[in-house]
Amino acid sequence: MNLYRQSIAMFGIVLPALGGVLFIALGFTLKSKMLDSLSNKQTLFESSKNSRIKALEIETKLTLQRPKISHWSVLLAEESSSAVNSHLRAIAETLPPKEFQKTAFERNNAKAGFGSATAQPSSQLRIVFRGTFRTMQRAFLELETSMPQLQLQELRIDPNPNPQIPSTLLNFQVNYTAWEN
Amino acid sequence: MVTFQHPASLNAFERYQQASWMLLHSTRATNPAWYQAALDLDVQLHIRVDGLCVSSFFYERCKEAWTIGPAITEADLRDTPKMETCAAEVLKQVRTFKASSLGVILHLADEFTTAELKPTFDNPAALLDLRETAVRKPTNILDDSSIPPEQNSWRVLPYPAQGSGVVGTTITITRKYAPFLTAFRNAGESSNFPIITHALSAPLVAIMGLAQSAQFAPGKSSVAILQYPWLSVLAFFNEHADLLLIRTLQHRHLRQAPNLRQALTTTYASLELIDPDLFILPLSLDLDPGLHRYLSDTFPLSRVAIVTYPTPEVVPDWCPELVIAATPPPKDDLAPSLTFSTFRSENWALQDFLPAATEVVEVYPTRAEMLLLRGLKLARMTLYTLTVLMLAWVVFGIVDIFCSDAWTFDPNQANVIKGRLRNLTHEHQKSEHWDNLLADRSKAWTSMELLSRLFPEHCGVLVRNFAHTVRPESAPGQTKIGFMKEWRITGLARDEAVDRLNTLNTQEGIAALFGEIARLTANPAFNPAVRTRSIAINVRTQENSGFKPLPLSETFDTDESTYPFNFDLTITQRFEAADPLALNVNKSP
Numbered sequence: 001m002n003l004y005r006q007s008i009a010m011f012g013i014v015l016p017a018l019g020g021v022l023f024i025a026l027g028f029t030l031k032s033k034m035l036d037s038l039s040n041k042q043t044l045f046e047s048s049k050n051s052r053i054k055a056l057e058i059e060t061k062l063t064l065q066r067p068k069i070s071h072w073s074v075l076l077a078e079e080s081s082s083a084v085n086s087h088l089r090a091i092a093e094t095l096p097p098k099e100f101q102k103t104a105f106e107r108n109n110a111k112a113g114f115g116s117a118t119a120q121p122s123s124q125l126r127i128v129f130r131g132t133f134r135t136m137q138r139a140f141l142e143l144e145t146s147m148p149q150l151q152l153q154e155l156r157i158d159p160n161p162n163p164q165i166p167s168t169l170l171n172f173q174v175n176y177t178a179w180e181n
Numbered sequence: 182m183v184t185f186q187h188p189a190s191l192n193a194f195e196r197y198q199q200a201s202w203m204l205l206h207s208t209r210a211t212n213p214a215w216y217q218a219a220l221d222l223d224v225q226l227h228i229r230v231d232g233l234c235v236s237s238f239f240y241e242r243c244k245e246a247w248t249i250g251p252a253i254t255e256a257d258l259r260d261t262p263k264m265e266t267c268a269a270e271v272l273k274q275v276r277t278f279k280a281s282s283l284g285v286i287l288h289l290a291d292e293f294t295t296a297e298l299k300p301t302f303d304n305p306a307a308l309l310d311l312r313e314t315a316v317r318k319p320t321n322i323l324d325d326s327s328i329p330p331e332q333n334s335w336r337v338l339p340y341p342a343q344g345s346g347v348v349g350t351t352i353t354i355t356r357k358y359a360p361f362l363t364a365f366r367n368a369g370e371s372s373n374f375p376i377i378t379h380a381l382s383a384p385l386v387a388i389m390g391l392a393q394s395a396q397f398a399p400g401k402s403s404v405a406i407l408q409y410p411w412l413s414v415l416a417f418f419n420e421h422a423d424l425l426l427i428r429t430l431q432h433r434h435l436r437q438a439p440n441l442r443q444a445l446t447t448t449y450a451s452l453e454l455i456d457p458d459l460f461i462l463p464l465s466l467d468l469d470p471g472l473h474r475y476l477s478d479t480f481p482l483s484r485v486a487i488v489t490y491p492t493p494e495v496v497p498d499w500c501p502e503l504v505i506a507a508t509p510p511p512k513d514d515l516a517p518s519l520t521f522s523t524f525r526s527e528n529w530a531l532q533d534f535l536p537a538a539t540e541v542v543e544v545y546p547t548r549a550e551m552l553l554l555r556g557l558k559l560a561r562m563t564l565y566t567l568t569v570l571m572l573a574w575v576v577f578g579i580v581d582i583f584c585s586d587a588w589t590f591d592p593n594q595a596n597v598i599k600g601r602l603r604n605l606t607h608e609h610q611k612s613e614h615w616d617n618l619l620a621d622r623s624k625a626w627t628s629m630e631l632l633s634r635l636f637p638e639h640c641g642v643l644v645r646n647f648a649h650t651v652r653p654e655s656a657p658g659q660t661k662i663g664f665m666k667e668w669r670i671t672g673l674a675r676d677e678a679v680d681r682l683n684t685l686n687t688q689e690g691i692a693a694l695f696g697e698i699a700r701l702t703a704n705p706a707f708n709p710a711v712r713t714r715s716i717a718i719n720v721r722t723q724e725n726s727g728f729k730p731l732p733l734s735e736t737f738d739t740d741e742s743t744y745p746f747n748f749d750l751t752i753t754q755r756f757e758a759a760d761p762l763a764l765n766v767n768k769s770p
Contacts, residue, residue: 003546008553012553013557013564030579140626152649
């Protein structure tokens with residue numbers, strides 16, 4: 001008796017259950033692997049998304065800065081001393097010659113002032129002028145506006161050393177650190 | 182009709198398929214009648230064969246109602262084609278009862294012989310084993326090994342009375358009616374209607390019924406004489422109404438056994454019975470009515486009584502076995518002896534003499550197996566549903582993964598975007614770097630504006646020297662460094678300028694001036710409100726030794742002797758490394 005019991009148990013529940021478990025296990029394994037893969041892709045995707053947002057933000061900022069940067073690039077491409085001289089010549093043409101006289105110009109490649117504190121290449125420019133106060137101020141305004149790479153290190157203003165000959169002309173000595181590219 | 186194979190001849194899967202087919206196409210799993218005894222079913226057909234006639238009656242158990250059964254002839258019992266027709270007719274008739282099953286109980290009253298057990302079996306405790314062996318391997322227990330087992334069926338009957346000499350005997354019935362019952366079972370199988378058969382020995386049932394019909398006198402032995410057309414059965418009871426012996430006497434075409442008196446006399450002697458009561462049970466039509474008088478005359482000292490069993494109106498009183506077998510006595514009806522109680526409770530008198538062959542029974546799954554099969558079907562459905570749901574969940578999850586932006590994202594794009602971001606970052610850093618380096622932190626024209634705002638024209642001050650220096654601070658390892666700006670002015674002052682110098686020589690005074698310069702020149706380096714920078718001023722005033730007091734109209738601005746005071750003014754502005762104008766240390770990226 002009970003000749004069917006084993007067959008019924010085997011084919012009635014054991015094998016279907018094993019099959020079901022196998023299917024579910026396969027499904028879970030597949031899903032698990034896909035989830036792992038998705039997790040990696042998600043990380044990459046999120047990172048990429050953040051990168052894109054960051055890039056857009058930077059791009060927006062750079063869009064505003066680019067004209068300025070290109071202008072700076074042009075300025076920095078020129079050799080500092082010749083650029084200063086050419087600007088001074090241009091400035092001199094617009095100013096009364098007696099009130100603006102360049103009396104000395106010196107360029108030194110040794111690092112000093114701001115240049116000594118940073119790794120950025122720079123040169124030192126020492127320029128001596130004679131001129132009136134307001135004209136010289138105007139000249140400096142024009143020069144420093146045109147050449148923002150000039151960082152003032154020192155400015156000395158002295159009156160005419162001969163008190164017997166009163167004059168409105170003053171002696172100006174400026175030292176600049178000129179940033180180089 | 183589908184022919185099933187014995188499961189032993191099938192492999193495991195075929196066995197399962199066969200069982201599943203039965204589950205699907207039969208009512209074996211849902212109708213428990215397939216596995217019940219015929220006498221337990223609601224509708225029963227009782228057929229009694231006594232050699233003279235065949236009687237049949239339906240019994241509806243729930244209603245306890247007897248009705249006349251179909252007309253069955255001796256030919257129906259013996260001829261195969263007629264058996265099938267008869268079974269079909271019965272089945273048709275049974276359906277009118279709206280029955281879900283039928284028990285066919287065949288009462289065999291046309292034959293009854295006893296065969297002695299081997300003398301070695303004398304242990305009453307082994308009766309149950311003997312009972313099983315009589316069914317499976319009768320030759321092992323029979324004293325007479327010449328009787329062919331394939332043509333007969335044996336069942337053990339115990340003699341519960343003490344002192345009977347043997348533990349019991351066996352009742353022998355031929356298998357001549359087995360095909361008839363098989364035809365009924367087959368008809369039930371083919372029509373998916375449970376027909377359970379049971380072949381009873383009518384004399385045994387009648388003996389069991391003596392408990393209710395015979396008046397056993399206490400302390401008096403007795404003999405029951407069961408009169409059938411072809412035979413008489415003698416059942417000897419001791420004074421406790423326990424069975425001592427059963428004998429059968431063939432009538433040999435006479436109306437009663439020719440050797441009844443001798444048989445009784447010799448058995449009295451062997452069992453040492455003294456004038457036992459004699460109970461005559463007339464169990465057929467057309468029996469010798471003179472038996473009572475014959476016995477009264479032959480055994481004048483014995484009480485002779487004719488015993489009848491109360492039967493329903495439909496059932497004749499000469500065939501009480503049907504009623505005795507179908508209706509157990511009330512539970513409060515105490516049996517007069519151990520014999521009658523065990524005959525009923527242990528079914529000794531209700532043994533099936535013609536059961537289906539074991540090989541045939543084994544073809545079908547047992548009730549437990551059918552229930553298991555059915556239960557597992559439900560379990561499988563649940564399992565499949567769960568599996569499908571789980572797989573659906575997995576598939577939906579996978580589809581969800583496939584549909585996600587991250588899954589469809591091309592990893593090469595990440596490198597492109599990364600490269601673009603790197604370039605933009607580089608460009609931005611470069612921009613920031615140059616923005617820092619080119620910031621308006623130190624301009625000559627703004628310092629000159631500071632000087633002109635410190636001492637406007639005709640304010641009573643003559644400036645001798647102006648010196649402005651810028652020095653970066655040393656901060657090794659920092660990415661940004663602060664710096665210090667210093668303005669040093671020396672000159673001469675008149676009385677009216679001293680107040681101005683004093684005003685400037687305060688934190689508020691110089692901060693206000695720097696704030697004004699920042700506003701006018703738009704140069705952030707002069708903004709005093711930034712917390713990361715500080716301003717300090719120091720003014721030192723002393724008398725001018727060359728001062729010559731003159732009337733105001735005679736003085737002019739460049740004449741130093743007209744100024745009573747010398748002064749020395751130093752302004753120091755410090756920018757910390759955290760200041761927005763602090764200088765980048767590193768080179769352009």
